Amino acid sequence: MEHQFNAFIDDVRGTHGKNLAAIILYGSAAAGDFIPRISDYNILIALNKIAPADLRNAHACMREWNRLGHPVPVYFTVGELQNAADVFPIEFHQMSKARTVLYGSDVLAGLRISDEFLRHQVEYELRSKLILLRRQYIPASATEDGLKTLMAESLASFSTLFGAVLLLLGIEPPATKHETTALAVERLGLDGLVFERIFNIREDNYAGKDDLVSLNNLFGEYMEQIEKVIDAVDARSGS
Numbered sequence: 487m488e489h490q491f492n493a494f495i496d497d498v499r500g501t502h503g504k505n506l507a508a509i510i511l512y513g514s515a516a517a518g519d520f521i522p523r524i525s526d527y528n529i530l531i532a533l534n535k536i537a538p539a540d541l542r543n544a545h546a547c548m549r550e551w552n553r554l555g556h557p558v559p560v561y562f563t564v565g566e567l568q569n570a571a572d573v574f575p576i577e578f579h580q581m582s583k584a585r586t587v588l589y590g591s592d593v594l595a596g597l598r599i600s601d602e603f604l605r606h607q608v609e610y611e612l613r614s615k616l617i618l619l620r621r622q623y624i625p626a627s628a629t630e631d632g633l634k635t636l637m638a639e640s641l642a643s644f645s646t647l648f649g650a651v652l653l654l655l656g657i658e659p660p661a662t663k664h665e666t667t668a669l670a671v672e673r674l675g676l677d678g679l680v681f682e683r684i685f686n687i688r689e690d691n692y693a694g695k696d697d698l699v700s701l702n703n704l705f706g707e708y709m710e711q712i713e714k715v716i717d718a719v720d721a722r723s724g725s
Contacts (some may be wrong), residue, residue, distance in 0.1 A: 490554060491588065494547065494550075494551050495509055495588055495589050497546075497547035497550070497551075498531065498544070498547055498589070499589065500547075501543050501544050501546075501547055502531075502533060502540065502543070502544070504534075505533050505534050505535060505540065506531070506532075506533060506534075506589070506590060507532040507533060507534055507564050507590050507591060507593055508530070508531070508532040508564075508587060508589060508590035508591055508592070508593045509529060509530075509531055509532075509559075509587075509588040509589040509590060510529065510530045510531075510532070510581070510585050510586065510587055510588065510592070510593070510594065511527065511528070511529055511585065511586040511588055512528050512529075512530060512580060512581040512584060512585040512586075513526070513527075513528035513580065513584065514526075514528075514642070514662075514663065515527050515528070515586075516584040516585050516586045518584075518661065518662060519661075519662040519663050519664060526556065526557050527556050527557070528557070528559075528560075529556075529559035529560070529588075530559060530560055530562065530581065530594075531559045531560070531561050531562075532561075532562050532563070532564050532567065532590070532593045533561065533562075533563055533564070534563065534564055535563055536561055536562075536563050541561065564593050567593055567594065567597060568597065568598065571597055571598060571599045571600060572599070572600035572602060572603060573603065574607070575599055575600065575601055575603065575604045575607060575650070575653075576604070576607055576608065576611065576646070576647065576649075576650045578594075578597060578599050579599055579649070579650065579653060580646060580649070581594055582594055582597055582599065583649075583659070583661055584661045601653065601654075604650065604653060604654060605654055605719065605722055605723065607650075608647060608650045608651060608654060608719055609716065609719045609720060609723075611647055611650075612644075612647055612712070612715060612716045612719060613716060615640070615643055615644065615647070616709070616712055616713070616716065619636070619640055619709065619712070620709075622636055622640075623636065623705060623709075627702060627705070628698075629698070630696055630697065630698055630701055633698075633701040633702065633704075633705055634687050634692075634696070634701065636705075637684045637687060637688075637701075637704070637705060637708060638684065638687050638688035641663075641667075641681070641684050641685065641688060642663060642688075644712060644715075645663035645664075645666055645667045646663070646666075647715075648666050648667050648669075648670035648715070649666045649670075651670055651674070651715060651718070651719060652666065652669060652670055652673065654719065654722060655673060657669065657673065664685055667681050667685070668681075670715070674714065674715060674718050676711050676714060676715070677707065677711055680704065680707045680708055680711050681708075681711070683704060684704070684708060
């Protein structure tokens, strides 16, 4: 990846010139729990100003980056970062927890993140992802590979939200998804074995039964645990 990152950074610098303030890697790759072919390289690009022309000019380098299998980075102006921190507390807590500056200055240093709307965003994200999980389960339920892929990929998103749930409880979440999930299991009284089995699928260490019936049963247990997390967050709505 070093060659790909260096080429990408050079392309972005050539595209935005002096308008480029920073390129920052965040998420699992920065936290140390990146899994090849499953995890994404999440990148924040901070510009001093953003006009339509700046985004149009980025088309060529982003097309190449996306062609290599990576998601298109998120764009913010330096000024927007502070103003948006109260609207997207989950994302900004994640960025501030684990990040690597690939170019420029650390524009996230000293960022003041308001948690005023954290509970609302956590519940909204959890419920939205549960609804999506149910929809995706319908086609995935027919094959072993489909179920394994669905559970492995969705757990990455849910574990990030578990970190936000810990923040609601006044607990600083660990950096990695595995540790964060384990701590949430402990504090919320969840069935940790369900998540361990899915992490093993995600990390290609699954030693349990992988027939269709067993995997469908595991998915049912997984969904039940997610619903318990949502109930715990909802119960704090009056607090």
